[in-house]
Amino acid sequence: MDAHTVIEAYVRDVTARLPSRGRADVAMELRALLNEELAARARDAGRPADQAMAMDLLAGFGPPSQVAQRYRPEAPLIDPADTRPFLVAALVGAAVLGALASVAQPHAPQNSLTNAVLAWLGVLVVVFAIRSWAKRRWPALGAWRPRDPDQASRPGVAALVAVMALGIVCYGAPDRIFAAFTGGARLPATLAYDPGFAATRLPWLLAVWGLTAALYAWIAIVGRWRPLTRRVDAASKLGVVLILAWFLADGPMFQAAATDRTVKAWLALIVIGLLVEATIKIIGIARAAQPTPPNAPGVAA
Amino acid sequence: MYRVAHYTRWHMVEVGEQVGPKLELELRRGVVVIAVLSQLTTPQYGYSLRQALAAKGMPIEEGTLYPLLRRLEGQGLLASEWRIEDGPPRRYYWLSHEGAAALKRLAADWRGLVCTMEGLLA
Numbered sequence: 001m002d003a004h005t006v007i008e009a010y011v012r013d014v015t016a017r018l019p020s021r022g023r024a025d026v027a028m029e030l031r032a033l034l035n036e037e038l039a040a041r042a043r044d045a046g047r048p049a050d051q052a053m054a055m056d057l058l059a060g061f062g063p064p065s066q067v068a069q070r071y072r073p074e075a076p077l078i079d080p081a082d083t084r085p086f087l088v089a090a091l092v093g094a095a096v097l098g099a100l101a102s103v104a105q106p107h108a109p110q111n112s113l114t115n116a117v118l119a120w121l122g123v124l125v126v127v128f129a130i131r132s133w134a135k136r137r138w139p140a141l142g143a144w145r146p147r148d149p150d151q152a153s154r155p156g157v158a159a160l161v162a163v164m165a166l167g168i169v170c171y172g173a174p175d176r177i178f179a180a181f182t183g184g185a186r187l188p189a190t191l192a193y194d195p196g197f198a199a200t201r202l203p204w205l206l207a208v209w210g211l212t213a214a215l216y217a218w219i220a221i222v223g224r225w226r227p228l229t230r231r232v233d234a235a236s237k238l239g240v241v242l243i244l245a246w247f248l249a250d251g252p253m254f255q256a257a258a259t260d261r262t263v264k265a266w267l268a269l270i271v272i273g274l275l276v277e278a279t280i281k282i283i284g285i286a287r288a289a290q291p292t293p294p295n296a297p298g299v300a301a
Numbered sequence: 302m303y304r305v306a307h308y309t310r311w312h313m314v315e316v317g318e319q320v321g322p323k324l325e326l327e328l329r330r331g332v333v334v335i336a337v338l339s340q341l342t343t344p345q346y347g348y349s350l351r352q353a354l355a356a357k358g359m360p361i362e363e364g365t366l367y368p369l370l371r372r373l374e375g376q377g378l379l380a381s382e383w384r385i386e387d388g389p390p391r392r393y394y395w396l397s398h399e400g401a402a403a404l405k406r407l408a409a410d411w412r413g414l415v416c417t418m419e420g421l422l423a
Binding site for chain 1: 346347348362363364365367368369371372389390391392
């Protein structure tokens, strides 16, 4: 391959990455400039231009993809500032899908986990790309606004209290709720609690939920989190985790064995999720209590 | 404590070796546009402009300069046309009206910046 063929291939690779409008003009100019540079090198070297000389020139010019980017800078699909949130969302989503797949294992179609993870990544790319485009289109959207971490959204927390209250009623007396919504029909036997579970273990969960709902109701009234209320919240979450783990370990929850198995499999996932959340909260509280930088004077290695 | 100090010293040497050229590159990148605009009060084509800048102590890589000319033209700071003079067809660039005004502003900013930096580095 002679030097001019190398340059021709390079020009083709650069301009193929540019919009068709103006591509021929850029190709003509780039070709002329590279040939001129090559001729100068050949003059300086005192020999005709060859492939090695052309390759050396083009190595200094840069890979065609980078040169094309310099000719026409393209905005990144995903804002570099969003790289970490994107990775965290991708990994957390993949982990959740993996956990769900392990529960649904016997019934899930083949490759369903792979398809679900790929679909999740696709959704993330689209969402983050739209977000990045919107930030470029309307810069005010990306403007920083101060956020008070202790400020609670009163309507949001109030809605949460309502959901918790509904959960307590539904889990506490499922037969009555079912009858109320079906005009007096009896709860199917497959959904009936084991009598021992309903009498000894379930009340503990309802009690902790009740306390948590009371705490949230207080937060909805005052509108702010305090160190004490955060500790109580973390402790209540830990309490729920321990109670749910007790449910998993100690006897049946439902009279029907199949229902019991399915519910316990989902419960195991919920326990893991709550454990992660409680750990994050506890770490957050511990960090907030120790604001000293790790390399401050007097801090041991 | 010893381990922390030792690590920090090693880390600083390592980082210094890595970022030195990058910092110089960043510094030069900021002045490339002014340098290019300053030489285009008379029409020049890419290669001749690169030679002129290099002769005045401002070498710019061809892979940076040639696309930059196109971008500046796209921004309306340069005008261009193909010409055949003593050799093959070449695309000549020169300052547009907007480019001349931009150069005036940038030159004033640059002089102010140099003055400030002289004070900081004194």
